[in-house]
Amino acid sequence: MSKTECVISKLPTPQRDTELRQVWRHLRRNRLAMAGLAVLALFLLCAIFAPLLAPYDPIETNYDVALQGPSTENVLGADWLGRDVFSRILFGSRISLTIGLISVTIGMVIGVPIGAISAYYGGKLDLFVQRLIDILIAFPGILLAIMVVAVLGVGVENVMIAVGIASVPIYTRLVRGSVMAVKEQGYVAAAKSLGIRDARIILRHIMPNCLGPIIVQSTFQIATAILWAAGLGFLGLGAQPPDPEWGAMLSKGREYIRTAHHLTTYPGLAILFMVLGFNLLGDGLRDALDPRSRKY
Amino acid sequence: MKKYLALLVVSALLFSVLIVGCGPGEEAVAEGQDLVIAMGAEPENLDPLKMMSAPAATVAEHVVENLIYLAEDGTLKPALAESWEPAEDGLSWFLKLRQGVSFHDGEPFNAEAVKYNLDRFMAKGDFEGGDAAVFAFLLGRVTEVEVVDEYTVQIHLDDIFAPIASHLSHSFIGMHSPASLEALAAGDYVEAPIGTGPFKYVSWDRGEQFYMEKNADYWGGAPTLDSVTFKFVPEAGSRVIMLETGEVHAIMAVPPTEIDRLEAEAGIDVVFQNSVRVIYIGYNLEDDLFKDVRVRQALNYAINKEAIIATIFQGVGEPSSAPIVPAIFGYTEAGPYEYDLEKAKDLLAQAGHADGFDMELFHPTGRYPQDATVIEAVQAMLADIGVNASLTTYDWGTYLDTVIVPPDQAEHDAYMLGWGTVTLDADYGLYALFHSSQWPPAGNNVSYYANDEVDALLDEARVTPDRTVREGLYRDAIDIVWNDAPWIFLHNEGQVNAVRSNVKGLIHHPLENLSAWDAYIQ
Numbered sequence: 001m002s003k004t005e006c007v008i009s010k011l012p013t014p015q016r017d018t019e020l021r022q023v024w025r026h027l028r029r030n031r032l033a034m035a036g037l038a039v040l041a042l043f044l045l046c047a048i049f050a051p052l053l054a055p056y057d058p059i060e061t062n063y064d065v066a067l068q069g070p071s072t073e074n075v076l077g078a079d080w081l082g083r084d085v086f087s088r089i090l091f092g093s094r095i096s097l098t099i100g101l102i103s104v105t106i107g108m109v110i111g112v113p114i115g116a117i118s119a120y121y122g123g124k125l126d127l128f129v130q131r132l133i134d135i136l137i138a139f140p141g142i143l144l145a146i147m148v149v150a151v152l153g154v155g156v157e158n159v160m161i162a163v164g165i166a167s168v169p170i171y172t173r174l175v176r177g178s179v180m181a182v183k184e185q186g187y188v189a190a191a192k193s194l195g196i197r198d199a200r201i202i203l204r205h206i207m208p209n210c211l212g213p214i215i216v217q218s219t220f221q222i223a224t225a226i227l228w229a230a231g232l233g234f235l236g237l238g239a240q241p242p243d244p245e246w247g248a249m250l251s252k253g254r255e256y257i258r259t260a261h262h263l264t265t266y267p268g269l270a271i272l273f274m275v276l277g278f279n280l281l282g283d284g285l286r287d288a289l290d291p292r293s294r295k296y
Numbered sequence: 297m298k299k300y301l302a303l304l305v306v307s308a309l310l311f312s313v314l315i316v317g318c319g320p321g322e323e324a325v326a327e328g329q330d331l332v333i334a335m336g337a338e339p340e341n342l343d344p345l346k347m348m349s350a351p352a353a354t355v356a357e358h359v360v361e362n363l364i365y366l367a368e369d370g371t372l373k374p375a376l377a378e379s380w381e382p383a384e385d386g387l388s389w390f391l392k393l394r395q396g397v398s399f400h401d402g403e404p405f406n407a408e409a410v411k412y413n414l415d416r417f418m419a420k421g422d423f424e425g426g427d428a429a430v431f432a433f434l435l436g437r438v439t440e441v442e443v444v445d446e447y448t449v450q451i452h453l454d455d456i457f458a459p460i461a462s463h464l465s466h467s468f469i470g471m472h473s474p475a476s477l478e479a480l481a482a483g484d485y486v487e488a489p490i491g492t493g494p495f496k497y498v499s500w501d502r503g504e505q506f507y508m509e510k511n512a513d514y515w516g517g518a519p520t521l522d523s524v525t526f527k528f529v530p531e532a533g534s535r536v537i538m539l540e541t542g543e544v545h546a547i548m549a550v551p552p553t554e555i556d557r558l559e560a561e562a563g564i565d566v567v568f569q570n571s572v573r574v575i576y577i578g579y580n581l582e583d584d585l586f587k588d589v590r591v592r593q594a595l596n597y598a599i600n601k602e603a604i605i606a607t608i609f610q611g612v613g614e615p616s617s618a619p620i621v622p623a624i625f626g627y628t629e630a631g632p633y634e635y636d637l638e639k640a641k642d643l644l645a646q647a648g649h650a651d652g653f654d655m656e657l658f659h660p661t662g663r664y665p666q667d668a669t670v671i672e673a674v675q676a677m678l679a680d681i682g683v684n685a686s687l688t689t690y691d692w693g694t695y696l697d698t699v700i701v702p703p704d705q706a707e708h709d710a711y712m713l714g715w716g717t718v719t720l721d722a723d724y725g726l727y728a729l730f731h732s733s734q735w736p737p738a739g740n741n742v743s744y745y746a747n748d749e750v751d752a753l754l755d756e757a758r759v760t761p762d763r764t765v766r767e768g769l770y771r772d773a774i775d776i777v778w779n780d781a782p783w784i785f786l787h788n789e790g791q792v793n794a795v796r797s798n799v800k801g802l803i804h805h806p807l808e809n810l811s812a813w814d815a816y817i818q
Contacts, residue, residue: 061676063600063607067553080608081673154689236661240687241672252669255533259553 026288033284039277047093054087059242067260077262080252085262088244089270095245096274099160099229100222106164107225108218111171116202116210118172119179130176136169142228149237156245159238163225174217178210185209212289219282223275230271246271326817329522331799332544333810334535337663337692338503338528343485344417344468345429350716350808353467354548355506355526357809359400360470360491363391363410364461368805370623370720372461376405376471376492377449380464386456386761393447397515399473400496407443412474414441414451433728433739434463434719437758456759458766462719467809494519494813503528520801520816530662539564539794545817546795546802548810549665552610558794569791569804572623573716574616574725575664577657577674577784578743580710582703585655592781594643596633598681601787603635604673608666612790618774619725621788623806626722626757626770630778631785640681652682659687659712660695665789671712674784685710700736703744713742714789718807722770727754730777745782 027033046053055075062082069077076085118129136144148162182188183206191201232238233247241248246267253263339352347356363377377391397405415421418435419428437457442450453460463469476490488497494516495508506526512518527544529535532551536558538544550558550566559566579586586592601615615632622629644650657675661668668689675685688708690698699711717725728734731754732746750773757769778785793804798818803811 059676059679061673063603066607080669081676082607236689240689241668242675255551256553257533258536259557 023285023288027284030284030287032280033288036277036280036282036284039273040281043093043097043274043277046090047097050090050094054084054090056084056087058088058091058244059083067256067263069260069262076266077260079249079263080256080260083242083244085249085266088249089246089266092244092246092249092267092270093274095156095239095243096226096229096271099156099163100226100278103160103163103225103229104167104218104221106161107167107171107221108214110164111168112175112214114168115172115175116179116207119176120183120198120202120206122180126176129172133169133172136166137173141166141170141224142231145228145232146235146237149232154237154240156239156243159229159232162232163228166228167221167225170217170221171214174213175210178213179206182206182209216282216286216289219278219285223278223282226271226278227275325520326798329520329817330525331521331523331546331812331815331817332525332527333546333548333812334527334529334538334544335548335810336528336530336532336535339506340693341485342487342489342500344413344470344472345427346485347468348430350718353718353807354809354811356470356489357467357493358495358524358812359489359493359497359508360472361493362465362467362470363393364465366462366465366718366720366807368803370806372465376410377464380461382761383450387454388450388452389460390444391449391451393449394515395447397492398513399476399492400490400511401473401476403473403475405471405492406446407449408446409471409474410449411441411443412477413471414438414469416477417469429468431466431468434466434469434724456761458758458761459719459721459723462721462724466719467807495524498523516813519813521812524812536794539796542796545799546793546810548791548793548808550792550794552608552612552666552792555610555612555792563797565795565797567793567795567802567804568612569793570621570623570806571716571789571791571808572621572718572720572806573664573714573789573808574619574621575667575670575712575714575786575789576616576619577710577712577786579782579784580703580706580708581744581746581782582706583709585653585709588647589780590643590647591649593633593779594640594647594649594681595678595683595784596781597636597640597643598683599633599674599677599784599786600635601632601785604670605787608669608673609787609790612792613787614790615787616785619729619777619783619785620717620722620774624717624720624722624725625763626726626767626774628771628774630774633781633785637680644681644683649682652684654684654686655709656707657685657687657710657712658695658699658708659689660692661689663692663695664712664714667712670786674786700740700742702736710784711742715740716808722766722774723754723758726770726773726777727758730754730773730782743782745777745780747776747780750776750780 060083064082065074065078066080066082074084079085114129118126144166145162148165149158152158152161188201188205191205229238230247233245234251239245239248249267250264253267256263335351337351339355340349341347342352342356361375363375364380365373365375367373376394376397378394379392380389382389393407399405416423417429418432418438419426437453437455438451439454440452442452444450470491472486473490487500494511494514496511498509499507505528509523510519510521529538532549535547536554539547555566558564579592605611605613605615617629617631618627620627659667659671671687675687678685699708715725715729728740730741730745730750732751734741735744736742753769753773757766760766760769791808793810795802799815800818801815803814805811
């Protein structure tokens, strides 16, 4: 082993470290992104510690306080069966975050390999796969999700699968674009000429360079997934009673909007802030991960 | 100058007296007599063969009339038939028809027209082999409709059938112009009804509204209103706003939470009316879960009906005390099942379900007032005795196809439905729902209830002319059904409509119809 080889093989490690630190340093300076991160951290804490934080069982009914507005007993009021709205929103954050994270994971796990393989091999395979993806893209995401739920049946698990499937084409297109750009790079050609297996080239040499867009897209996609899930809940296709899903709470609360607006206001605000949090963080990450937009 | 002024004042006074004096009746009628009513559901069809719901009846009865009219006080009134009498043997009835009535298309109303309509409804006579009406069971005992003379019809029965006159008053058996029915292409159903009613059909914009204009030649005297429009507005909140802004004059099914607010509003009257509908959760009795009567009773004791009425319906309605409401002939007070958690738990434990069980509960949404909310409350109450009900929601059309199925196709353990005994006679409520011959697909005994004693009592009550004896038979049947508990008996619906105060004379019918032929705008 010569000295030069030694240096080259060691080079990437310190470089990646610096990259991560640079991104973090840049992100930290972005106030909006940090606000988003703080909001999300708060929601995450709420979700994890919901049983400790919630003053009531989210499905416990108390007909004496039904439809009453915010009070010292029920800080955000009570719903049509006298359930505590604050407790329901806390537990609802678990449902929304779970749906967001799991559905995006599903979309990523299916969409990323398809996009990478399609772009790497190109030719007829690419043509075939992309026409299939075209079909999926032809449907607006929420409509695709509704169709999947219609086939699988209602319920939180099926909503995750539905929203996951609806995000597949987004990832496929995104990764395909990135991989096509990267695979023309000299180092990929070099790897190929060294006889390295395709799978290894894709995993070790191409994908790490496509991670940025995937991370950014995932942040936005979680926000979209939460909105879609709330939309499905609103249509009665998502979480079923008595689960405190925000979209379902909003939908049912609509009946009482003139007399008990707290049933729509607070779940609505919860959805707003969670989605806003992911979007702000996503914006910040996009800037931070793009070397061109970094200012030093 | 002063003289002129005095003259002016006097003439003005005189003029005003004249104007007031000229008004029709004691109350002034405003200029535009165009009434607009907003209702939640659109008629599924206006053809007697296909009608199935109260919204269809409400719209249809303005245009198409029945032989006999069931008034809101529960009495049968002459409509197109002036009188109805049974033959001596009770096996046929003679109907004397109103003379000089013509359909909106100018065709005469006579015995032939009645025969044509009834035969078509039952798929008998010339219509043998065709499709009978969904509600043909109303005339299930009728063997033949005979034209005696131009204005007399004889209806032959296969056995004595006491409630026949009530059944003929059912809103789905309206008299359409035979010429208009003949003009229908094969497979088509009535879209533009032509009857004898106080209003004439003008247009039906699907999903929007049904518009009709007054029939100036109406045999009962032309209505004051020039036109009536029924708008279809499924969203209860939107209906309320339309009433408040004056876009409509009356709305049906006010959401309970808006009652207090609307009552406080000037210029709006909230109208409460009983309904003939009971709301219940039926068990699938073919299911092993519900073979034990103690389980069925336990769930009844576990439901706090009072709380549902007080909280969800703001006090409108009442807990069920029988499978039919008190206004129905043949009603007996058998309940309610008092809310008693301990008793419910004891019964469950005795039946071997001390830890409760899981069940699939199917329910519609948007059909009955607050249906989904009621189910949510029931779910929470059942959880208190360890019964874990998972809910499956369907829209109305799909729902009926899902739960009204033969036992081997049933996917549910329990289902929510309502039943309005719109003939005001217990036969229609009890026979259709509890007689063992009425299991789906043939009938509406969706719980697959079968009890020989109940069958015998209901059969006997059908052929017993004496009202006191019939009442006794129904009392016995109701007692047995109540203790057998094939349902979780929930509540008797109450109706809440709201009307602008300048609209007078609307009939808020217990059959859940809103009728405008006597109405006028002040």
